[in-house]
Amino acid sequence: SVGGCDIRRGTLCASMNLSGADFSGANLAYSQFSRSELQGANLSDATLDEANFSYAQLQGADLSKARMGRINLRGAKLNDAKLSGANLRNANFQNADLGKADLTEADLTAADFTNARLVGTNLRGANLQRANLRATHLHNASFAGANLRGVDFTNALLINADLTGANLDQAIFLHAQMDGCVGCPKQGQQ
Numbered sequence: 001s002v003g004g005c006d007i008r009r010g011t012l013c014a015s016m017n018l019s020g021a022d023f024s025g026a027n028l029a030y031s032q033f034s035r036s037e038l039q040g041a042n043l044s045d046a047t048l049d050e051a052n053f054s055y056a057q058l059q060g061a062d063l064s065k066a067r068m069g070r071i072n073l074r075g076a077k078l079n080d081a082k083l084s085g086a087n088l089r090n091a092n093f094q095n096a097d098l099g100k101a102d103l104t105e106a107d108l109t110a111a112d113f114t115n116a117r118l119v120g121t122n123l124r125g126a127n128l129q130r131a132n133l134r135a136t137h138l139h140n141a142s143f144a145g146a147n148l149r150g151v152d153f154t155n156a157l158l159i160n161a162d163l164t165g166a167n168l169d170q171a172i173f174l175h176a177q178m179d180g181c182v183g184c185p186k187q188g189q190q
Contacts, residue, residue, distance in 0.1 A: 009047075024062075034072075044082075064102075144183075158184055 002021050005013035011031045019039045029049040037057045048068045055075040065085040074094045084104040091111045098118045105125040110132075117137045123146050130150040142162040149167050154174040163183030178184040 019057075 002018055005011065005016050005018065007013070007023065007026060007028070009027045009029050009031065011028065013036055014032050014034045016033070016036045018033075018041060019037050020041060021038065022042045023046050024042045025045045026043075027047045028051055029047050031048070031051045033056050034052050034054045035056060036053075038061055039057055039059045041058070041061045043066055044062045044064045046063070046066045048066055048071055050070045051068070052072045053076050054072050056073070057077050058081050059077055059079045060081060061078070062082045063086055064082045066083075067087045068091060069087055070090045071088065072092045073096050074092050076093075076096045078101050079097055079099045081098070081101045083106050084102050086103070086106045088111055089107055089109045091108065093111060093113045093116045096113070096116045098116060098121050100120045101118070101122070103121060103123045103126050106123070106127070108126055108128045108131050110130045111128065112132045113136045114132055115135045118141045119137055120140045121138075121142070123141060123143045125145045126143070127147045128143075128151050129147050131152075133151055133153050133156050135155045136153075137157045138161050139157060139159045140161065143166045144162050144164045146163075146166045148163070148171050150170045152172045153176045154172055156176045158176055158178045158181045160180040161178075161182070161184070163181065166183060168185065173185060
């Protein structure tokens with residue numbers, strides 16, 4: 001029990017203050033943490049499949065190597081969070097803020113980042129195959145060596161982003177702003 005919340009698989013801990021809590025390696029699949037404060041929490045190696053963290057405060061949290069398939073992170077604040085090597089297949093990041101987060105080598109296959117903010121985010125070597133990045137703010141984000149096959153960047157802001165060595169096969173850049181983008185296709189080659 002942490003902060004009056006019984007931590008276990010399928011737990012309901014909505015609107016709780018769990019900042020700095022250590023849940024490393026815990027099985028919290030199907031749990032509810034919406035609108036909770038988890039700044040600086042340790043969730044590394046945790047199982048969070050299909051959990052709900054919508055509008056949660058996860059700034060500086062460690063979620064590295066966590067299993068988070070189909071997790072709901074809609075509107076969550078993940079600034080400076082560590083998500084390297086995490087499994088985030090089919091995750092919902094709509095309207096989330098991942099500024100300066102570390103997503104190196106994360107599996108983001110078919111994740112939805114519609115209207116999210118990934119300013120200065122590190123996605124080096126990540127797998128974003130078929131991900132939705134429509135209207136996403138990607139200023140200064142690094143996708144170097146990432147798998148961007150089939151990614152939809154429609155209306156995305158890729159200003160000063162780095163796509164060096166990324167797989168852009170079948171990626172869509174319709175109306176994307178790419179000023180200063182390294183590795184982005186030239187206008188007319190999209």
